[in-house]
Amino acid sequence: MDIPKIQWYPGHIAKAEKKLSEVINRVDLVIEVRDARIPLSTGHPHLDKWINNKKHILVINRSDMISPKTITSWNKWFYSKNQYPLWCDAKRGVGINEICQSAKESRFSIDNRRISRGMRIRPIRALTLGFPNVGKSALINRIAKKRVVDSARKAGVTRNLRWIKLESGIDLLDAPGVIPPNLEDQKAALHLALCDDIGEAAYEIESVAIEFIKIISTLNNDKNANISVKQISNRYGVDIKKGFECPSDWINEAASKHTSGDTRRMSHKLLEDYRNQMLGKISLEVPQ
Ligand SMILES: Nc1nc2c(ncn2[C@@H]2O[C@H](COP(=O)(O)OP(=O)(O)OP(=O)(O)O)[C@@H](O)[C@H]2O)c(=O)[nH]1
Ligand SMILES: [Mg+2]
Incomplete structure (x- = not known):
């Protein structure tokens, strides 16, 4: 990763x-x-x-x-x-x-x-x-x-x-939420970041947004993950399948439509939309 x-x-x-x-x-x-x-x-x-x-x-x-x-x-x-x-x-x-x-x-x-x-x-x-x-x-x-x-x-x-x-x-x-002092499992750490279960200061938002698109792309073939390509694409007016090919290009294109080209703000928007269920009921983990 x-x-x-x-x-x-x-x-x-x-x-x-x-x-x-x-x-x-x-x-x-x-x-x-x-x-x-x-x-x-x-x-x-x-x-x-x-x-x-x-x-x-x-x-x-x-x-x-x-x-x-x-x-x-x-x-x-x-x-x-x-x-x-x-x-x-x-x-x-x-x-x-x-x-x-x-x-x-x-x-x-x-x-x-x-x-x-x-x-x-x-x-x-x-x-x-x-x-x-x-x-x-x-x-x-x-x-x-x-x-x-x-x-x-x-x-x-x-x-x-x-x-x-x-x-x-x-x-x-x-009690306050507990977390291991060392996040050795970085895949899990990424999931925690996406779900807002750890503070934003802990990560760089654009890289995390890019990883989010990659995860959706991988989960797209798994019925259990419940990804609606249409819902996500329609929300931003940019086909998310393009993002599956190149996530940073997708963020750039969406940013030019929604955040005056500001990719950082666009990344934040994408993650907030996920957390607020605007992209549907997406499960980031599915039973294997
Ligand atoms: N959609 C949804 N939101 C929830 C649910 N449970 C809690 N929330 C929301 O999640 C947010 C966090 O909830 P908290 O109860 O503060 O979480 P916590 O585990 O006590 O968090 P810390 O005290 O920071 O460790 C709040 O805005 C809740 O309204 C749920 O089942 N569904
Ligand atoms: Mg609490």
């Missing part, structure tokens, strides 16, 4: 990881949140260490951003690995009941274990864990049924650890 190296590990995340490591032993349940457009790249390489032998619920958020067909094929893929993700759209509140139900089941089994050991029952402690901007805080607000924590459209909104007490006997911990 010829894009400049993508690295992002802001100070607040380093601090948060340190604080997390201090409380992690007191946590009973980890609610892991991933991004449906990139369910593999948003799987944290150190997750097993965080979970240790705690209960674990895998939530794949932003289900509205990929097609139902892609979800079905991901489910087949996950089931074959004995993993059973719960899909949700935390923005609109879809799939939240199933997550609450699963958390309650975890609570019963933790309560029973404490009773069998002669221990007092207390609220269970659940941590929402995942990469920045995947929708952890939005999910907490949905579970709590009111806005209890900040949630907004950029990576790095949650800066501190914050406990939320729920009536259902569950204490939920909102």
